[in-house]
Amino acid sequence: MPPAAVLERPIERTKSRSHSSASPLMELDGMIHELIADGGPLPSDYALLNQKLRHLGDAVRAEVTKRADVLAYAKDLTRRHFEGSMQAMALDRKYGYSGDFEVIDGIYRQKVSNESHVRRWDLFFHAQAAPIAVRNRKAYFQDLLDQHHAASRSGSMRVLNVASGPARDLREWMLDNPKAEVLFDCVDADVHAIEHAKTLCRPFIDRVEFHHRNAMRFLPAKGYDLVWSAGLFDYLMDRSFVFLLKSLIAVTKAGGELVIGNFSPLNTSRDYMELLGDWTLIHRNEKQLIELAKEAGAPSSAITVDWEPEGVNLFLRIRR
Ligand SMILES: C[S@@+](CC[C@H](N)C(=O)[O-])C[C@H]1O[C@@H](n2cnc3c(N)ncnc32)[C@H](O)[C@@H]1O
Incomplete structure (x- = not known):
């Protein structure tokens, strides 16, 4: 698995790689960067995005992809693009554990960032089943x-x-x-x-x-x-x-x-x-x-x- 920094490239470069079939992490990264360029996911994008997450989950469960690599990728991606989002708040574990009162209260209030580039990602977060x-x-x-x-x-x-x-x-x-x-x-x-x-x-x-x-x-x-x-x-x-x-x-x-x-x-x-x-x-x-x-x-x-x-x-x- 390439390091997270390698994945953090524009979609064009991801696409130009010589892999005939990209890994689920590469596939997800490609879609995420495409969406970032478009201003974030719309409800019509959710099904495909969730499907790519599911494929990555399957790869982690099958131990084809390392969970630690995915976590490093998620942290890097979030730091670069989703600062101030619900996802960043969840990942940050400000109080030392997942699901702290601030995250839960953000979920109750359906907190959405004022930053336009983060807004649609927060809407995607709140639309999740959990x-x-x-x-x-x-x-x-x-x-x-x-x-x-x-x-x-x-x-x-x-x-x-x-x-x-x-x-x-x-x-x-x-x-x-x-x-x-x-x-x-x-x-x-x-x-x-x-x-x-x-x-x-x-x-x-x-x-x-x-x-x-x-x-x-x-x-x-x-x-x-x-x-x-x-x-x-x-x-x-x-x-x-x-x-x-x-x-x-x-x-x-x-x-x-x-x-x-x-x-x-x-x-x-x-x-x-x-x-x-x-x-x-x-x-x-x-x-x-x-x-x-x-x-x-x-x-x-x-x-x-x-x-x-x-x-x-x-x-x-x-x-x-
Ligand atoms: C996911 S939140 C749920 C909050 C609330 N029950 C709700 O549903 O809105 C989990 C809460 O459990 C608290 N917590 C975790 N372990 C605990 C323990 N051993 N005793 C008391 N509280 C605990 C955390 O501090 C946190 O506020």
């Missing part, structure tokens, strides 16, 4: 809050939100339900996420308590009607998944519910995320989630699995 699923899961959580709130006899309830990130979901729900007697405990391991979330939730701070803690080591043990966690379990290996799930089951009240989000293998933007964003998740299917829930001690009769409209984000639901 960001759509992330926005859908915000709506899913808000529906869940509606349902639990409507069903609570006293009208009051206590909610635990683990790995709360930007807490935009909470802010929006509280804005829609300003008088709701719902008390939230939010736990997040990133102090920057906590600060950002506190700012977003300032008008409701009497009902939202933030805990800057690692959820693997600390959970407020008050007893909750609803326990929610999205965007955390798909980073955990099975052992840690089961360990944390057990702790969450323990703090869910009898009659309450625990709901955990996890990306499914139906994530059609997985290659885009992994290859151009260096954003790797543990994708799990329905059966795997049910098995892990049983391992954590949940009876089969208490377990169901839902999904959002994109079918990418699954939700493991455990009734207590």
Whole structure:
């Protein structure tokens, strides 16, 4: 595989190479440079661009192309052409990990750069299945809050939100339900996420308590009607998944519910995320989630699995 700098050439030079059949990385690079020259991809370009990403993903899985070469290429390309884009933000890992609160909040707000040469690439990012699923899961959580709130006899309830990130979901729900007697405990391991979330939730701070803690080591043990966690379990290996799930089951009240989000293998933007964003998740299917829930001690009769409209984000639901 040529070094990334070799790939960083105008499309004409890429085309003029004597290769009879270009590698998937060369093919992708050729198309990307053509699109850069045209001002970025239009929706009519998405299918072919995604197909080239898929071919590259297949080559990486078959170990024909090295993942490290692709990552070096993605970083070089992004630094040269996509500074300030969502892709650059994802790749940058400003806070040391993928999918930080800024990236997630950028997805929720569908943040698009003011720079015209980056704008269409941001639109391409937001049109991917994964960001759509992330926005859908915000709506899913808000529906869940509606349902639990409507069903609570006293009208009051206590909610635990683990790995709360930007807490935009909470802010929006509280804005829609300003008088709701719902008390939230939010736990997040990133102090920057906590600060950002506190700012977003300032008008409701009497009902939202933030805990800057690692959820693997600390959970407020008050007893909750609803326990929610999205965007955390798909980073955990099975052992840690089961360990944390057990702790969450323990703090869910009898009659309450625990709901955990996890990306499914139906994530059609997985290659885009992994290859151009260096954003790797543990994708799990329905059966795997049910098995892990049983391992954590949940009876089969208490377990169901839902999904959002994109079918990418699954939700493991455990009734207590
Ligand atoms: C992908 S974001 C999801 C945010 C939010 N749940 C959402 O869906 O909008 C992941 C969040 O998990 C937090 N996180 C990661 N590991 C954690 C841990 N062990 N304990 C608590 N929070 C954690 C990160 O700091 C980050 O804010």
